[in-house]
Structure formats: structure tokens, C-alpha cells
Amino acid sequence: MEGLNPSQERAVKHFGKPLLIIAGAGSGKTKTLAHKVEFLIREKGIAPERLLAITFTNKAGKEIRDRVKRVAGVDLPWAGTFHSVALRLLRAKGKQVGISTNFSILSEGDRNQIIKKLSQSINTKPETLKNYLSERFENLREPYDEKLEYALQEYLKALKSMNLLDFSTLMLYTRELLLKNQSIRENFDFVLVDEFQDTNTVQYEILKLLARENVCVVGDPNQCIYEWRYARPDNILRFKEDFNPDVIKLEYNYRSRPYIIHIANAVLSASNAEWKSLIPTLRPVKEGGQKPTVRRFEREEEEAVWIATKVKELLQSYKPHQIAILVRVGYITEPFERALAGMRILYKIVGAIRFFERAEIKDVLSFFRVLTNPYDAVSFSRALEVATRGIGEKTLEHILQAGRGNCLAGSQAILKSLPQAKAVELYGFLQKLSRLYKRLEDYPQAIEDFLREIDFWDYLRESYKDAEEREENVKELLRYLRQKHSEGYRLVDVLEEVDFLTEREEEEGAVKISTIHASKGLEFDVVFLPRLEEGILPHEKAKESQEEMEEELRLFYVAITRAKELLFMTYTRNSKPSRFLSLIPKELLDLSAFAKKKTTYMPELKSLKDFKVGDRVLHEIFGEGVILAIEDSKALVEFKAGRKSIHTAFLKPVV
């Protein structure tokens, strides 16, 4: 088995019992999983169509499919996210749980609209209802509030009447289906789950209903960064109890240079997570490398220009797509865009406002959606707004009533009872829609003509200030449709892809600007981490709870461990430097920029925990000890091995 170390090889060849692979970043988890898929197919005779491989993103799913195709020459139809797998199951067997199988997916934005309306009707904040839905659907909590439960039931009814499913009801009904029809599990001979730390409760229950002995899950709880979305990193602990798996740990990091790994370990040592003892500390395989740099700037423009200059310089030795600027929040990217553009450096933003969530894109797609699912009132409303004048909320209500939810039938039905002007307008629109419908075979051309018929381009110019950019986006969408069409995609396939796809294909020749979240599982030669400031990382909103602060720390860990060769960490004086920076021992950093300016490394910051003189503490290497004195953030500790002065971040309280 070439290219694998002994532990990885053991994991690949393991068979006959549940397996848990638990390991830190860059230890080859994904690689091992990919090899395991091939091993199962080639050596164990598992039929590819009976192998379920669950990934965190659809992109990762596609990578596995492509790889299996390349290496083993077979298709792997069941590789994808929980959601895409759920979609396929419900399309095939949704009837068994009362779902009509031509349902469409409710987008995030439209979902929020519905939630907002419902929350108004029960006098709560949308946020409260949204959390309630998550508690009930993702976390499988029992009903615990009468009013909210009422709204939830209304929500379910609304979706049902529109023949729509959102991301959480997709999980909900899938679980229901699997509970009802246990034989579905017989369709799969092996189940694998990557990024297991970011699965939530309902997904775990789904896994339990799909898998028995032939199951392998792979994860790193320290890389759980979706707890805010009800991911449960402790599913790993539950898996250990429920499945009694063999456990294989991987400790060698093949990705990063040693300094980077030591920094990542130092950051992690401040975590108080319950699973800490389970995960081996990362050990570098690579050698050499440069110390990661920390720099401070007055303003974000200055920081951006410095980074852009550095990028320019590094482009001599690194490929553009091997350089990434990773940010905590999307809205701080403008200075970097400006600075990079100013230096004629091509860049690509990922994880920003997603292409298919843009208003103008949804405008165009709404016409298709109405035609494939005439009960989709959300899309119909949007379509009316774009293509007609004088037909609004009230008329739509009448339409829905007349058609008992079917927008197209309802429209036909009320034509007679409408004032003439409105009737003419609506009739004209229905005519155009019907012409579009008849030409759906060639949907790219049909929609292009349709858009012209409804004067869509004028509509764009009138409705939006930044019309040019939006025109560009629509043209991009048309190009995308033409490409899909030429690849043999039917319209329904395209709409399905769009529901889950967040990004258009990425360009090879561009530097990446991405959120840290969206960079999960990726790696880059060069990583810049700007704006490492209090309020940004850790984010202001996370400071209220210990759990969220832990997640912020993990986010920093994930960010650091994306880097293979070079890592640059910077902050501006808009705020105090991130407390997480002070977790890193100075010896691991290149701080030369500070030496010149005679500034101290960083202001003293409180560590995540408070210690007093006399506290018993634990250190990873020196063991247990007692604090003799505390100075700033360092503590003088008496260990068996002697007295040491240690940053409190590396100490854990002994209880």
C-alpha cells in the first residue's frame, strides 16, 4: 500500500468491526479514507453502488468520486453530504413518509422570510423561533414551548403545502423514513463518514439507522467549528459507546513544517475540551521551515497592502492557488481585494455571498422553479415581482386560495375575477411562462429568450444601483446553464445541483480569500491570517459563553493548520490583539518587526482560565505542580522536576 504509514495502512485494511479514526489536522485522515474506499471495492469486493461515503461538503464528495473513478475505474454514486444523500433517498422513497417526490429545496434566504413572518404571528424574535427549529430538528429535542411548537407545526404545514423541504426537514424526514423502513439499510454494505466531529444529533441518528458493523468514521473533535449550528463533537464519544469500535489514532502530521505544528499544539493546549485525552498530540514529519511571522499594523489598509506586497513577492515561488488569506468574517475582505487588485494580483473570494443566493440569480431561477414545482409559492411570488407590474401580495393570496396551493392553476382560475388591467398582465405572464415550459428541453436558450420577453434586463437596470455587476452575474448564470446543458444535464439535475452548490468553479490562477470555516479540509503552501483581534477572533459575540470561546480557539487551530510552508499572522490597532496570540511561545515566532519598533510583543492578556497562587495545576510535560507565584500571564510552578515559569495557557487546573 504505497504512500501510507503503518497506522494509516492498518486503518485502511481494518475490516469486520466498526472503526473510529481519530487524529489531528493534516495527519492524513481524508487520504486514509479515500484509500479505504478503494480497498473496500478492490480487496473486499464491496459493490461501489452499495458503499455510502458521507463527506462534509459536496466538493469533497466529488473529489472522492473522481478519485475512485480515476484509480478504480468505477462510479461511486453514494458519495456526498448527509443532505445530498437524504435528498436522493427522499426523491426515491419520500412517499412512504408523505412527501411528494418532486419537492424543491427552500433556500436559506427564503426560509428566513417564512420564519420571520411566523415569529411575528406569535410575537417572538425570528432568532428565537429559528433556534427552536434547530433544537427540535437538528438536536432532536422534545417540544418544550407551546407557542414555539405551534409555530413549528405551522412551519411544517407551510413547507408541505408548497412542496418544499429545507436543510433540516430534509434530515427530519430522512430519519422518519429510515425508522419506518428499516430495510433501506440493506442497500448499503459499508458506510464511511468523514469530518465526523461536525455531525449533529439527527445526522448521528441517521447514521445509526444506516450502519451496523461495517462502518468507519473519521474525525478530529478539535476541528469542530460548527457547534453553533448544533454540530456535536461529542458524537465521537457516543459512537464509541454505541458501536464499540476499534480505535486507530494517527499522530504524524505530513502537511506542515514543525514550527506551524508546534504553534497549533500550543494553541490547542489552552482548550478544556472533554475529549482532549483522546487525541494524540501532532508530531511533525517534515523538517526545517521558517518561523511563522507576527506583525502589527495601524490600520487595515496598511495591513492589506503589506499582505498584498508579500503575496506578490511569494508568487515568484508559489502558485497563486497555493496562497490563501483566511478571515474570521466575510465583511473584512474589502481592503484585501483593493490591495490585491491594485497590484494586479488575481484573487478569488470563496464563502462570501454565495452565487446562487444572489437576488438576481434567484430571480432568474424562480421561473424554472415555478414550472418544476407549481406549489412553490415563494418562487412564484418572486417571479411575479420580477416579471409583472401591479400584481402583489393580496392578489397572490387569492391565487393560492383559488389553486389550493397550486400557483399556476390558481392564476388561471382567478383571471376572470380580476380587474382588467391585472388580468391582462397576469395572462400575459402565464402565456410567456407556458412558452418557456414548452421549450424546457433547451432550457438555456429558452430562458434567455424568456428574459428578453419580460424585459428582465431593463428590470435589472431599474431596480439595482449596481446593475452592471448583476448583469454580469446573470450572464455568468447563463454560461453555467449552457455548460450544464451541453454536458447532458436535465433542468431538474441543474436545479438540484444549484440547491447544494454554494460556489462556482474556482480558478486555478487566483489567490484565495476565504473564511476559515470554508477552508476546512483544505491546505495551502502559504497562509495569511489577518485581523487577529479581539472582537474578530475571538468574535465579540462568542465572548458570552465558554463553549463558544472554545470553538473560537478551535477555529484558530483550524486556520493555523491549513498552512504547509509559511504562516503570517497579523493584526491592526483597531482593537487589541487576539488573546489567542499570547498562547504562542515567543520562541516559535518571527517577531523581528517588533524588535525594531521597540514595542513589546503583545499586551498582557488574560488567559482563558484564572489561576491563583496555591492552585494545583497540570502541565502536559512536567505533570502536576503547585503555583508559587503569578506574574502577568506567567506562573512560577513547583513541579516534581523543579520550578518552572510557565505561561498559564499551558496549565490546566487540577480538580
Add this chain to the structure above:
DNA sequence: AAAACAGCCGTTTTT
């Protein structure tokens, strides 16, 4: 009843 407009808010992370 629908559209246009003006002034307000507050900015996480996304399958």
C-alpha cells in the same frame, strides 16, 4: 392594492 422612497438599523461562521 402596489410601488417608490426615505431613513433607519447593525453587521459570524453555512450544509
Add this chain to the structure above:
DNA sequence: CGGCTGTTTT
């Protein structure tokens, strides 16, 4: 800056 709300105009 963008999205929402309440108000005014058609």
C-alpha cells in the same frame, strides 16, 4: 453598504 420598516405616491 444593505436590508428592512414605515410612509408617501401612483
